[in-house]
Amino acid sequence: xxxxxxxxxxxxxxxxxxxxxxxxxxxxxxxxxxxxxxxxxxxxxxxxxxxxxxxxxxxxxxxxxxxxxxxxxxxxxxxxxxxxxxxxxxxxxxxxxxxxxxxxxxxxxxxxxxxxxxxxxxxxxxxxxxxxxxxxxxxxxxxxxxxxxxxxxxxxxxxxxxxxxxxxxxxxxxxxxxxxxxxxx
Numbered sequence: 293x294x295x296x297x298x299x300x301x302x303x304x305x306x307x308x309x310x311x312x313x314x315x316x317x318x319x320x321x322x323x324x325x326x327x328x329x330x331x332x333x334x335x336x337x338x339x340x341x342x343x344x345x346x347x348x349x350x351x352x353x354x355x356x357x358x359x360x361x362x363x364x365x366x367x368x369x370x371x372x373x374x375x376x377x378x379x380x381x382x383x384x385x386x387x388x389x390x391x392x393x394x395x396x397x398x399x400x401x402x403x404x405x406x407x408x409x410x411x412x413x414x415x416x417x418x419x420x421x422x423x424x425x426x427x428x429x430x431x432x433x434x435x436x437x438x439x440x441x442x443x444x445x446x447x448x449x450x451x452x453x454x455x456x457x458x459x460x461x462x463x464x465x466x467x468x469x470x471x472x473x474x475x476x477x
Contacts, residue, residue, distance in 0.1 A: 301332040301466070330358070332466040339461040341372055347456040349382075352463070354446040357470040362445035364405035364465070371397060371459035376423075379444045380454040387442045390423045404443040 308323035337350055354363050362384075369377060371393065378390040393400065397411040409416045418425060418441065425439040444453070446465055455461060 299334060300469070301334065302326055303328050303330075303332070329470055330468040333469055334464060334466050337461075337463040339455060339463070341459050344455050344457045344459065344461060347454060349452055349454050350463075352446055352451045352453055352465070354448055354451055354465070354467060355469075356448050356467045358468040359448050361468075362447055363467065364403075364443060364445050366404070366464045367402040367444075368462040369400040369402060369457065369459055370461075371400065371457070373458050375458055377457035377459075378455070381444060381446065382452040382454065383447050383450065384445060388424070389442050389444045391421045392423050393421060402444075404445065407443055 302324070304324055304326040306322050307325050308321070310321045312319055312321050333355070335352070337352060339348060339350065352365075356363055367379075371377075374393045374396045376390065376392050378388055380386060380388045389404075391402070391409070393411070395411075399412060401410040403410070409418070409421060418439065422439075422441050425441050427435050428438045428440055429435055446453075
């Protein structure tokens with residue numbers, strides 16, 4: 293936990309683990325090495341079904357130190373009914389990520405970084421839920437069976453995201469912060 297109370301994550305591995313004893317208390321000596329020059333500051337945005345049903349624009353501030361790479365959010369969606377869901381980042385050329393769910397699920401996870409959708413613990417084929425799949429063809433114009441679609445991404449600074457769907461949403465994303473003088477841990 294940083295001095296301002298925010299939760300900061302480090303990614304790495306323990307390279308040395310050894311037991312020790314001090315005044316009758318047993319403990320472990322752990323040596324941890326980061327595998328990245330970044331720490332991760334997790335942000336969470338919650339949207340209720342009442343807000344999302346008619347559409348809402350949420351400001352998501354992406355306070356990242358990595359200015360060349362977008363941040364891909366992790367979305368948990370708890371639908372009230374089957375139907376359409378859409379996300380439009382107005383700062384990303386107005387690209388829209390849309391899905392149509394023909395069945396009612398208890399929980400749908402949209403992992404924009406790994407580009408997958410999991411409904412009630414089972415992966416869903418993108419061809420079943422995506423409304424804007426673009427087929428990729430080879431140099432002869434023959435369909436390759438591979439498709440491309442837009443996945444929601446957050447750009448550095450302010451993002452204004454339009455969200456529509458009949459259900460509750462929990463959107464999490466991790467800002468990448470460089471280790472150094474500006475980060476207090």
